[in-house]
Amino acid sequence: MKTDIEIAQEAKISPISEIAKKVGLSENDIEYYGKYKAKVGLNIMEKGKDGKLILVTAITPTPAGEGKTTTTIGLADGLSRIGKKTVVALREPSLGPVFGIKGGAAGGGYAQVVPMEDINLHFTGDFHAIGAANNLLAAMLDNHIFQGNSLGIDPSKITLHRCVDMNDRQLRYVEDGLGGPKSGVPRKDFFDITVASEVMAVFCLATSISDLKARLSRMIVGYTYEGKPVTAGDLKAAGAMTALLKDALKPNLVQTLEGTPAFVHGGPFANIAHGCNSVIATKTALKLGDYVVTEAGFGADLGAEKFLDIKCRFADLKPAAVVVVATVRALKMHGGVPKTELTEEDLPALERGLPNLLRHVSNMKNVYGLPTVVAVNRFPTDTDKEISLVIEKCRTLGVNVVLSTVWAEGGKGGEELAREVVRLSEEKSDFNFCYQTSRPIKEKISAIVQKIYGGKDVVYTPEAEEEIEKLTALGFADTPVCMAKTQYSFSDDQSLLGAPENFTVTVRSVRISAGAGFVVALTGNIMTMPGLPKVPAAENIDVSPDGKIIGLF
Numbered sequence: 001m002k003t004d005i006e007i008a009q010e011a012k013i014s015p016i017s018e019i020a021k022k023v024g025l026s027e028n029d030i031e032y033y034g035k036y037k038a039k040v041g042l043n044i045m046e047k048g049k050d051g052k053l054i055l056v057t058a059i060t061p062t063p064a065g066e067g068k069t070t071t072t073i074g075l076a077d078g079l080s081r082i083g084k085k086t087v088v089a090l091r092e093p094s095l096g097p098v099f100g101i102k103g104g105a106a107g108g109g110y111a112q113v114v115p116m117e118d119i120n121l122h123f124t125g126d127f128h129a130i131g132a133a134n135n136l137l138a139a140m141l142d143n144h145i146f147q148g149n150s151l152g153i154d155p156s157k158i159t160l161h162r163c164v165d166m167n168d169r170q171l172r173y174v175e176d177g178l179g180g181p182k183s184g185v186p187r188k189d190f191f192d193i194t195v196a197s198e199v200m201a202v203f204c205l206a207t208s209i210s211d212l213k214a215r216l217s218r219m220i221v222g223y224t225y226e227g228k229p230v231t232a233g234d235l236k237a238a239g240a241m242t243a244l245l246k247d248a249l250k251p252n253l254v255q256t257l258e259g260t261p262a263f264v265h266g267g268p269f270a271n272i273a274h275g276c277n278s279v280i281a282t283k284t285a286l287k288l289g290d291y292v293v294t295e296a297g298f299g300a301d302l303g304a305e306k307f308l309d310i311k312c313r314f315a316d317l318k319p320a321a322v323v324v325v326a327t328v329r330a331l332k333m334h335g336g337v338p339k340t341e342l343t344e345e346d347l348p349a350l351e352r353g354l355p356n357l358l359r360h361v362s363n364m365k366n367v368y369g370l371p372t373v374v375a376v377n378r379f380p381t382d383t384d385k386e387i388s389l390v391i392e393k394c395r396t397l398g399v400n401v402v403l404s405t406v407w408a409e410g411g412k413g414g415e416e417l418a419r420e421v422v423r424l425s426e427e428k429s430d431f432n433f434c435y436q437t438s439r440p441i442k443e444k445i446s447a448i449v450q451k452i453y454g455g456k457d458v459v460y461t462p463e464a465e466e467e468i469e470k471l472t473a474l475g476f477a478d479t480p481v482c483m484a485k486t487q488y489s490f491s492d493d494q495s496l497l498g499a500p501e502n503f504t505v506t507v508r509s510v511r512i513s514a515g516a517g518f519v520v521a522l523t524g525n526i527m528t529m530p531g532l533p534k535v536p537a538a539e540n541i542d543v544s545p546d547g548k549i550i551g552l553f
Contacts (some may be wrong), residue, residue: 001169004108005552011257019255021287030253033124036115038262039250041207045283047427051087052320052425053286056295056362056375057304060497061487063339064329067108067407069378071325071414072295074111074406075375075421078414079291084422087289088113088262091277091297091373092127093120094195094269096167096530099538103553106264109407111414113254113262117549127165127194129248130148133216133241133465134199138162140237141221142177145185145348153230158222159511161528165194167469169531196528198271201482201516203245204266204278205314212249215244217513229521231294232512251281256409261288267338270297270318271487272528274306274518279315291425294296298487304450308368309519310480311436320366320425321370323417325404326357327389328382334498350386354393355499359401359454369432373422374401375417437480441468441510444481445521449505453490456502464521466512471519476512479481484522492524 002010020030030038050118056075058068073089079086090113093105103122106113138160145153163170171191177184194200198219206212217233218275224230225400226531232238251265263285266278276282285292296303304322312318319506328350329342335353336345357374363497374394376387391401402420405413435447442458449455460468471477488494509522522528532538540551 003553005116005550007110008114010256011114011116011546013255013257014259016253016255019259019261020253023085023261023289024260031250036254037118037124039247040251040253040284042250042280043546045280045287048287051290051292053282053317054291054292054293054321054323054421054541055304055307055319055423056107056323057215057228057300057360058325058326059297060299060301060334060489062330062333064327064333064342065348066325066327066330067323068295068408069109069402070108070112071323071375071377072261072293073107073113073256074404074411074414075323075377075417076260076262076293077256077411078418079293079421080258080260080417081415082422084418085290086260086262087285087292088256089277089282089285089292089294090262091267092123092264094127094193094267095193096193098529098552099168099532099541100536101533103537104493108472110257111406112257112412113264115254117552119254119264120552123264124248124252124263126248126252129244130197130199130203131163131165131194134163134197135303136233136241136244137219137221137232137235137237140235142184144235151230151234152224152226153222154225155185158187160221160440161190161192161197163192163194163197167193167530167532169529172529186488192528193530195267195269198513198516199241200266201273201513203249204268204274204276205311205516206249207283207315209242209246209249209277212245213238215505215515215517216241217515220512236241239333244330249280251278251284261269270306271302272484272526274310274482274516276307276311277298277302279311282317283315294315299330299362300489301452301490302483304364305434305448306482310434310482313433313437313480316378316515318431319423320429321376322370323360323421324357324364324372325375325377326390327377329379330359330385331390336497345383345386347385347389350389353498354390356396356497357390358393360500361394361397362485363452365397365399367432367434369429369430371429372399373417373420373424374399375404376401377407378405379404383526384485437478441472441519445483445507448481453505454499455486455491455505456499456505459504459506461506461508466509471510471512475520476514480518481522482513482518484520484526484528486524486526
């Protein structure tokens with residue numbers, strides 16, 4: 001069996017100029033980054049009529065895999081095959097997971113975006129620019145304190161973290177400025193992975209260069225000794241940060257293995273950030289395609305909730321339909337079956353795991369009011385009885401189930417799903433948010449926990465209580481909430497699989513992302529800087545003497 005990278009490297013892909021022509025882009029609209037990549041001008045998203053937006057999300061992830069990005073790409077190719085002018089909009093992969101345990105995020109099998117190696121590695125340098133902008137701000141902040149601290153910044157109340165796009169647990173908690181008076185002011189410091197930085201969130205929510213600069217200027221970096229917020233604007237850093245991000249802000253155009261145009265741009269994680277590709281890429285894609293297929297990170301309780309409650313709210317977007325991706329294997333894991341025993345038919349375990357899927361589906365259909373379909377990535381070991389049980393349970397919610405074989409067959413294996421999506425997108429929907437931003441911070445958090453997670457209550461540490469009072473007094477209560485939570489459970493305890501009930505979520509910390517425009521609530525033991533596993537994927541990645549990358553997945 002061929003690996004993903006072998007399939008990608010053997011594929012015959014078109015020059016990016018030909019892909020651009022498919023959606024009506026001229027030479028003047030694109031900037032080449034080699035033969036198969038280009039950036040597209042920001043002016044495109046102001047032209048023409050919007051297509052229909054299709055959101056692909058998934059059940060709570062397991063080690064068995066669900067294939068959300070693969071389904072997104074295969075569905076787009078399926079739509080193209082049935083004659084629909086289609087564009088994909090995805091996030092850029094972070095180097096942390098690529099070299100860690102998860103691997104790349106360019107799809108799999110015969111449903112991939114290419115050039116796969118470029119996309120999973122440095123791509124067009126966007127993440128490097130985001131990291132540089134963040135760390136420039138950090139350098140200017142510490143330099144201001146070193147040079148006399150005219151703003152009166154309290155070094156113990158600095159909230160800005162430095163960042164690096166790598167899983168490096170050694171940098172979670174550090175002390176810097178050591179080495180004497182000429183080496184800065186000693187203080188405790190922290191690193192986030194770049195995709196968890198506020199600059200990444202700002203980058204993905206900005207709608208123009210001027211909006212980007214305004215959002216960067218509003219970023220709070222710390223507080224004075226009197227408790228007054230200090231912003232990037234106060235440090236006069238926003239202009240230089242914008243200069244670093246000016247070219248990165250233009251969305252990246254690539255293609256699927258079957259030549260469907262694809263925008264891959266921005267990449268916040270969905271467990272610790274808002275988990276969606278950039279607003280600019282989505283809006284540009286909507287002007288170029290009759291159908292735009294996008295995905296939101298991890299399960300629907302994280303990526304889809306933030307896509308709908310944060311991104312759609314800010315960008316005035318309305319999905320026409322939602323696809324919830326599941327596998328029989330993953331549902332059996334939610335039913336208590338170990339990964340080593342998933343090939344055996346086990347209807348009782350599947351029935352125990354199905355409530356996880358049903359809760360996600362119910363949320364999309366009943367909380368948000370969106371037409372929804374379940375896509376089951378079928379494995380050879382799935383039995384007809386198991387598939388029938390999934391179909392039967394989903395019918396109780398009035399939702400159809402479509403089998404998907406896009407990993408093995410590409411767009412051909414997504415044609416049936418494409419037809420169902422087209423049908424659903426013609427239905428009338430009544431899109432609602434989970435909460436109104438005018439409600440107090442605690443009420444918004446409770447709405448997410450109770451309506452989306454299925455939890456009973458929320459408890460707050462004394463630190464979180466104090467932070468909520470402070471942010472409310474500063475006028476930041478009237479914003480959406482971005483929950484930072486484990487991706488492995490509806491709850492904040494990753495060991496609670498399936499669809500747990502009567503659980504309590506603990507909010508240990510709350511902070512403001514004023515530039516992004518939302519409050520972040522950190523729950524459980526979630527961390528904003530992951531670590532590498534015992535055997536990192538990086539150990540298997542290499543380059544052959546002729547320059548060919550191997551071992552990437």
